[in-house]
Amino acid sequence: MNAQTQTLNPAPALIDPFGRHVSYLRVSVTDRCDFRCVYCMAENMSFLPKQDLLTLEELDRLCSAFVAKGVRKLRITGGEPLVRRDIMTLFRSLGRHLDSGALEELTLTTNGSQLTRFADELAACGVKRINVSLDTLYEAKFRAITRWGDLGKVLDGIKAAQKAGMAVKINAVALKGVNEDEVERLVEWAHGDGMDITFIEVMPLGDIEPQRLDQYWPLTQLRARLLDRFTLDDVDYRTGGPARYVRVRETGGRIGFITPLTHNFCESCNRVRITCTGTLYMCLGQEDAADLRTPLRASADDTLISNAIDEAIGRKPKGHDFVYERGRPTVAVGRHMSVTGG
Ligand code: SAM
Ligand code: SF4
Numbered sequence: 001m002n003a004q005t006q007t008l009n010p011a012p013a014l015i016d017p018f019g020r021h022v023s024y025l026r027v028s029v030t031d032r033c034d035f036r037c038v039y040c041m042a043e044n045m046s047f048l049p050k051q052d053l054l055t056l057e058e059l060d061r062l063c064s065a066f067v068a069k070g071v072r073k074l075r076i077t078g079g080e081p082l083v084r085r086d087i088m089t090l091f092r093s094l095g096r097h098l099d100s101g102a103l104e105e106l107t108l109t110t111n112g113s114q115l116t117r118f119a120d121e122l123a124a125c126g127v128k129r130i131n132v133s134l135d136t137l138y139e140a141k142f143r144a145i146t147r148w149g150d151l152g153k154v155l156d157g158i159k160a161a162q163k164a165g166m167a168v169k170i171n172a173v174a175l176k177g178v179n180e181d182e183v184e185r186l187v188e189w190a191h192g193d194g195m196d197i198t199f200i201e202v203m204p205l206g207d208i209e210p211q212r213l214d215q216y217w218p219l220t221q222l223r224a225r226l227l228d229r230f231t232l233d234d235v236d237y238r239t240g241g242p243a244r245y246v247r248v249r250e251t252g253g254r255i256g257f258i259t260p261l262t263h264n265f266c267e268s269c270n271r272v273r274i275t276c277t278g279t280l281y282m283c284l285g286q287e288d289a290a291d292l293r294t295p296l297r298a299s300a301d302d303t304l305i306s307n308a309i310d311e312a313i314g315r316k317p318k319g320h321d322f323v324y325e326r327g328r329p330t331v332a333v334g335r336h337m338s339v340t341g342g
Pocket of ligand 1: 033039040077078079080081109110111131133171173200201202203
């Protein structure tokens with residue numbers, strides 16, 4: 001679709017039963033990863049058989065069906081998206097929706113391990129912003145959290161992304177007793193390099209016990225700790241995601257807080273997620289899902305897939321049920337974050 005046909009014939013909006021406009025799609029392109037972060041994966045994960053995955057062409061078709069229905073932002077995630085073979089083929093083909101103006105933004109969430117290799121190509125495909133996950137600046141701690149990640153490679157990857165002209169935002173999971181003592185340092189480091197940083201509360205996803213609840217550190221406490229060092233001014237800035245932002249007077253940079261547990265953000269939720277097998281999750285914190293792979297494979301025409309998307313959005317729930325009560329999650333979701341995509 002070119003920009004002109006789009007203006008004449010605007011894409012229909014996806015509106016859920018609570019009046020929320022679904023304009024943001026997160027796509028997990030693989031469940032595999034070269035790290036095993038303790039809050040995300042078990043050490044011995046069994047991954048999906050390759051034949052269950054959508055091909056890159058199928059992923060492109062599915063994403064394009066959402067774009068045709070008015071999705072304006074696509075975020076590619078995983079698992080680690082950059083370990084999927086030939087993943088740049090998908091970025092290159094999705095770039096056409098940026099060129100046409102149908103898509104406003106194509107972004108990526110990555111652990112950064114492969115960025116030195118891919119940064120230039122990503123930028124060439126029209127990716128302007130990426131999120132890199134990094135919870136600590138200490139090498140040994142980084143290895144302990146990720147089980148076998150190399151901090152130096154990730155830092156080099158961040159530099160490569162910046163050099164390629166992409167804005168980098170750091171995502172850090174707030175981990176009690178793990179990175180509690182370095183949140184100020186993380187903020188100063190990120191802001192010193194021109195990056196925003198977002199802190200995320202650990203969510204009860206996947207069966208990765210025993211330490212899940214030991215890791216939970218509410219962002220209300222993290223924020224209180226930051227206030228001892230910094231002056232935080234609330235700002236209106238939004239990126240389409242769930243983070244609420246403040247600006248740090250001393251550094252001039254922004255900090256985002258993603259607080260699914262201490263502050264429920266469902267009322268403004270504009271997003272849905274698809275897994276690498278073509279399952280659509282209407283909510284990160286609910287089990288209800290729709291199989292889009294079957295209609296996708298049943299016909300080369302997009303009518304079936306379009307109907308399946310409409311039907312699923314009609315079932316988007318009002319909100320999630322994550323609650324930690326008396327130290328226990330009352331409802332945990334059995335699938336891992338690496339399946340649904342962060
Ligand atoms: N591998 C990429 C990465 O790490 O950025 C993309 C996928 S990862 C699942 C996306 C985000 O989810 C990361 O920022 C990660 O820290 C976060 N994450 C994983 N498990 C989580 C959990 N249980 N609670 C909160 N955030 C989690
Ligand atoms: Fe891999 Fe990202 Fe999960 Fe860490 S958070 S194990 S990098 S998918």
